[in-house]
Amino acid sequence: MSSPSARLKQLKPLYQHAVNNFLAVLAAPLVVAALVNAGRIGPEELLGRLRALRAAHLFLAAFVPAAAATLYLMLRPRSVYLVDYACFRTPPNCRVPFATFLEHAKQVTFIEGASIDERSIRFMTRLLERSGLGDETCLPPAHHYIPPYRNMEASRAEVELVIFSAIDDLLAKTGISPGAIDILIVNCSLFAPIPSFTDMIINRYKMRSDIRNVHLSGMGCSAGLISVGLARNFLQVAPHGAHALVVSTETITPNYYVGKERAMLLPNCLFRMGGAAALLSTSRAGARFRLARVVRTLTGAQDGAYRCVFQEEDAEGHRGINLNKDLMTIAGDALKANITAIGPLVLPASEQLLFALSFIARRVLNRRVKPYLPDFRTAFEHFCIHAGGRAVIDELQRSLGLSDEDVEASRMALHRFGNTSSSSLWYELAYIEAKGRMRRGDRVWMIGFGSGFKCNSAAWECIVPPRDAEGPWAESIGRYPVDIPEVLRH
Numbered sequence: 001m002s003s004p005s006a007r008l009k010q011l012k013p014l015y016q017h018a019v020n021n022f023l024a025v026l027a028a029p030l031v032v033a034a035l036v037n038a039g040r041i042g043p044e045e046l047l048g049r050l051r052a053l054r055a056a057h058l059f060l061a062a063f064v065p066a067a068a069a070t071l072y073l074m075l076r077p078r079s080v081y082l083v084d085y086a087c088f089r090t091p092p093n094c095r096v097p098f099a100t101f102l103e104h105a106k107q108v109t110f111i112e113g114a115s116i117d118e119r120s121i122r123f124m125t126r127l128l129e130r131s132g133l134g135d136e137t138c139l140p141p142a143h144h145y146i147p148p149y150r151n152m153e154a155s156r157a158e159v160e161l162v163i164f165s166a167i168d169d170l171l172a173k174t175g176i177s178p179g180a181i182d183i184l185i186v187n188c189s190l191f192a193p194i195p196s197f198t199d200m201i202i203n204r205y206k207m208r209s210d211i212r213n214v215h216l217s218g219m220g221c222s223a224g225l226i227s228v229g230l231a232r233n234f235l236q237v238a239p240h241g242a243h244a245l246v247v248s249t250e251t252i253t254p255n256y257y258v259g260k261e262r263a264m265l266l267p268n269c270l271f272r273m274g275g276a277a278a279l280l281s282t283s284r285a286g287a288r289f290r291l292a293r294v295v296r297t298l299t300g301a302q303d304g305a306y307r308c309v310f311q312e313e314d315a316e317g318h319r320g321i322n323l324n325k326d327l328m329t330i331a332g333d334a335l336k337a338n339i340t341a342i343g344p345l346v347l348p349a350s351e352q353l354l355f356a357l358s359f360i361a362r363r364v365l366n367r368r369v370k371p372y373l374p375d376f377r378t379a380f381e382h383f384c385i386h387a388g389g390r391a392v393i394d395e396l397q398r399s400l401g402l403s404d405e406d407v408e409a410s411r412m413a414l415h416r417f418g419n420t421s422s423s424s425l426w427y428e429l430a431y432i433e434a435k436g437r438m439r440r441g442d443r444v445w446m447i448g449f450g451s452g453f454k455c456n457s458a459a460w461e462c463i464v465p466p467r468d469a470e471g472p473w474a475e476s477i478g479r480y481p482v483d484i485p486e487v488l489r490h
Contacts, residue, residue, distance in 0.1 A: 081287030085278040086169035094138035132390035137418035162275035178205035183244035187216040187223035191251035220450025224248035224422035229294040241283040249275030250421035257320030264320035274420025293459040297338040309451035334455035384428040387414035434469040
């Protein structure tokens with residue numbers, strides 16, 4: 001005999017079908033009644049009643065719906081589409097296996113002014129064993145030297161290697177010329193040289209002098225979705241068919257921390273080189289995805305959230321990024337706020353009704369009533385969760401009630417490429433497509449976290465699946481997914 005919970009699960013699909021198609025369920029008997037009534041009246045009497053109507057009534061019956069439809073089409077925001085995207089393909093000579101990374105860190109202890117000690121090495125070893133990163137993640141060429149180069153020249157070299165490679169691939173895939181790009185947005189949080197990244201790209205590709213360009217810095221790992229939202233806003237006021245190029249990356253070279261503060265050693269272990277370029281347009285021609293929603297949540301008014309990811313100097317003057325121990329709690333609160341904002345925009349009526357009833361029950365009947373967690377798998381087929389670290393993915397999987405398959409792309413991107421900051425979401429989307437799982441009409445939810453503290457979301461709808469698996473996973477997709485143990489011993 002099945003339990004009550006099992007019976008409820010069996011009835012849930014019927015409930016979802018009825019509530020999500022409420023208008024159709026309601027309209028069906030009304031239409032049937034109208035047809036039956038029309039059949040009783042007869043065609044001649046029906047025509048007679050229509051002739052008896054005044055001309056003004058007929059005019060209004062036709063004009064008002066037409067005018068309302070025209071006004072809606074004129075005032076509604078333009079749809080924005082993703083033409084295509086490309087990720088930087090990390091070169092094999094930049095790979096950093098665990099043993100290489102740790103041996104390199106041990107050698108850094110002998111650099112004049114560095115204070116990394118054996119205790120710090122042991123801490124980084126334990127962290128790497130539990131990080132979820134594999135042996136094929138990459139660091140920029142400058143970090144393969146002893147001591148690591150952290151100067152301006154080496155930093156610019158990394159920028160040019162990453163973003164120019166990604167843009168070259170994107171231009172080749174889309175066949176668009178640099179002169180056809182109207183808007184250029186680049187985000188990189190920790191390196192903002194003069195001239196800016198946008199100036200470097202404009203000079204390299206000889207873009208038009210009237211191109212609108214913005215370089216976002218200091219916005220953290222969620223800056224990629226902020227850039228997408230900004231590009232959407234620009235495209236809304238640009239001529240129809242305009243193109244926006246969005247480039248997301250993080251420059252690792254100048255940010256190697258040589259101190260011994262544990263909270264500041266974490267980025268050394270997790271962050272790796274990577275970047276992505278995406279082409280957006282208001283023209284559907286040749287587009288692969290439609291941008292459905294962009295929702296941004298900022299909790300920076302709270303002091304704890306503001307300082308949980310903070311660039312500063314330690315007691316010995318070594319500059320680095322301090323990741324606060326309360327980061328996961330703050331990220332969870334930001335996620336809840338973002339879910340509250342995006343939920344009503346994407347969830348079907350059946351999930352919204354259950355959530356509303358749960359909320360009312362908790363407020364009116366008993367606060368001990370367990371809150372209902374909406375099933376976002378009814379709104380999305382694929383999830384791209386920022387690969388900020390194993391703990392981040394674990395927390396979001398738990399908070400959203402997702403399966404291992406739902407978060408597979410995030411875990412595998414973390415294993416293969418590490419935390420590539422704002423570009424990680426594009427590596428995850430590329431994984432899903434390389435696996436052949438994307439179908440026309442599938443919906444994708446991208447979730448990014450960043451300093452400030454921010455949680456940003458973007459919802460996409462697939463128009464055309466990829467023709468092949470070319471991209472950053474081309475040479476390794478056959479080996480994935482891989483089993484990632486809780487603790488990786490060397």
